[in-house]
Amino acid sequence: MTTRRAPSKIIPRAFPGIKPNEIEELIANSQVRSYAPGAVLCRENAVEDRFYMILEGEVEVTKIINNTAARQLKTLGPGDFFGEMALIHNAPRAATVTATSSLTTLELDKPGFDRVLHSSSSIAMAMVSEISNRLRSNDQMAVDDLRLRASELADAYQKLAEQDLARREFLTNVAHELRTPLMVASGYLQMLQKGVMSGDQLTAGVDTVARNVQQIVSLVNDILFLQEMDLVLPEFQSVDMNEVAKNVTEKYKTKAVERDVSLRFAPSPSLPPVSGDSKSLERALMALVDNAVKFSPKGGDVEVRLNQRDEQVVIAVEDHGIGISKENVSRIFNRFYHVERHEDDLFGGIGLGLAITKQVIEQHQGSLTVTSTPGRGSIFTLALKKWK
Numbered sequence: 001m002t003t004r005r006a007p008s009k010i011i012p013r014a015f016p017g018i019k020p021n022e023i024e025e026l027i028a029n030s031q032v033r034s035y036a037p038g039a040v041l042c043r044e045n046a047v048e049d050r051f052y053m054i055l056e057g058e059v060e061v062t063k064i065i066n067n068t069a070a071r072q073l074k075t076l077g078p079g080d081f082f083g084e085m086a087l088i089h090n091a092p093r094a095a096t097v098t099a100t101s102s103l104t105t106l107e108l109d110k111p112g113f114d115r116v117l118h119s120s121s122s123i124a125m126a127m128v129s130e131i132s133n134r135l136r137s138n139d140q141m142a143v144d145d146l147r148l149r150a151s152e153l154a155d156a157y158q159k160l161a162e163q164d165l166a167r168r169e170f171l172t173n174v175a176h177e178l179r180t181p182l183m184v185a186s187g188y189l190q191m192l193q194k195g196v197m198s199g200d201q202l203t204a205g206v207d208t209v210a211r212n213v214q215q216i217v218s219l220v221n222d223i224l225f226l227q228e229m230d231l232v233l234p235e236f237q238s239v240d241m242n243e244v245a246k247n248v249t250e251k252y253k254t255k256a257v258e259r260d261v262s263l264r265f266a267p268s269p270s271l272p273p274v275s276g277d278s279k280s281l282e283r284a285l286m287a288l289v290d291n292a293v294k295f296s297p298k299g300g301d302v303e304v305r306l307n308q309r310d311e312q313v314v315i316a317v318e319d320h321g322i323g324i325s326k327e328n329v330s331r332i333f334n335r336f337y338h339v340e341r342h343e344d345d346l347f348g349g350i351g352l353g354l355a356i357t358k359q360v361i362e363q364h365q366g367s368l369t370v371t372s373t374p375g376r377g378s379i380f381t382l383a384l385k386k387w388k
C-alpha cells in the first residue's frame with residue numbers, strides 16, 4: 001500500500017525557502033497522479049510538456065549512449081523533480097524516466113508551470129540551481145565519454161601497430177627461412193648443370209636438393225595451413241582420437257626407426273569421440289610427435305597416451321630428450337621460434353609446428369600444456385572436449 005504523502009510536506013524539500021502562499025499556488029496549479037512500477041513518464045527525444053515532482057516512490061533516469069546501450073544516469077526519489085529542462089528550453093526530452101516502484105507525482109502542465117515560475121521566486125531559483133547542476137554533470141559525463149573513446153582509440157591503434165609489426169616480422173621470417181634451402185638447392189643445381197659431380201657425390205647432391213625442396217614445400221604448406229585456419233573455421237565432427245593418434249604414430253614410424261627411437265602408442269579402448277576437425281587435430285598431434293622424436297637421443301623412447309578425464313579426452317606425448325628450459329617454455333609456441341643446435345646435435349625445422357598445434361587447439365577450445373625438465377625430457381598434453 002502506498003500512502004500519498006501530503007504535497008505540502010514534500011514541496012519544501014524540492015524548493016527550500018518556499019513560502020506557504022507559493023506552496024498553495026503550486027498545489028492549485030498541479031495535479032497528483034499515480035503510476036505502476038515500469039511506467040514510462042518521459043521518453044528520450046519525445047516532445048512532451050509536463051513537469052513532475054516525486055511525492056512517493058522512485059524513478060530511474062536513463063539515456064541511450066552511442067546508439068546502443070541505455071545508461072542509467074541516476075535514480076530520483078521523493079522531493080526530486082524532473083521534466084523542467086524540456087519545458088524551459090522547449091526542447092525534446094533529453095532522457096527517459098521510468099518508475100521503478102509504485103509512484104505518486106505532483107504534475108504541472110506547461111501553462112501551470114509557467115504561472116508558478118512567474119509567481120514564485122524560490123521555485124524559479126531552485127530550478128536555476130538544479131538546471132545548472134544538471135548541465136555541469138552532463139558536461140562531466142561528456143568529458144568522461146570522450147576520455148573513454150580516446151583510450152579505446154589508443155588501444156585500437158596500439159593493436160593495429162602490433163599487428164603491422166607482427167605481419168612485417170612474419171614476412172621477414174618467411175623470406176629468411178625460404179632463402180637458406182633455396183640457396184642450398186640452387187647451388188647444388190648449378191653444380192649439377194655444370195656436370196662437375198659424379199658417383200656418390202652426385203647422389204648426395206641430388207639428395208640435398210630434394211631435402212631442401214622438401215623443406216620449402218613443408219614451409220609453404222605450414223604457412224598455408226596457418227593462413228587457412230585464420231580464415232575459415234572447419235566444421236566440427238565426431239573424431240576418434242585413438243584413430244588420429246594411430247595414423248600419426250604410423251607416419252612417424254620410419255623416422256623413429258631412423259633415429260633409433262622407440263615410438264609407442266597406448267590407445268584407450270573406451271575413449272569417447274571428441275568434437276573437432278580430424279585433419280587439423282592430426283596436424284596438431286604430428287607436430288608434437290615430430291618434436292618428441294626429433295629431440296630424443298639415440299635409443300630414446302617416445303610415448304603417445306590417450307585417456308579420458310571428466311568431460312575431456314587427454315592426449316599426452318612424452319619424450320626423454322633434451323627438454324626445454326623454463327625461460328624458453330613460453331616462447332616455443334611463437335611462430336618461427338626454433339632451436340637449431342643442442343650441444344653437437346643439429347635439428348631441422350622452421351618453428352611453425354607448435355604454433356600450428358596451439359592454433360588448432362585454441363580453435364577447438366581445448367588446452368595445450370607442457371611440462372619439461374632440461375636434459376630429462378618433456379610431456380606435451382592436449383585436452384579436448386568430448387563430442388556431445
Ligand code: ADP
Nearest residue numbers: 291292295323332338339349350351352353354
Ligand atoms: P620446430 O620443431 O620446427 O623447430 P616447433 O614450433 O615445433 O618448431 O618447436 C619450436 C621449438 O620448441 C623447437 O625448436 C624446440 O626448441 C622446442 N621444442 C618443441 N618440442 C620439444 C621437445 N619435445 N623437446 C625439446 N624441445 C622442444
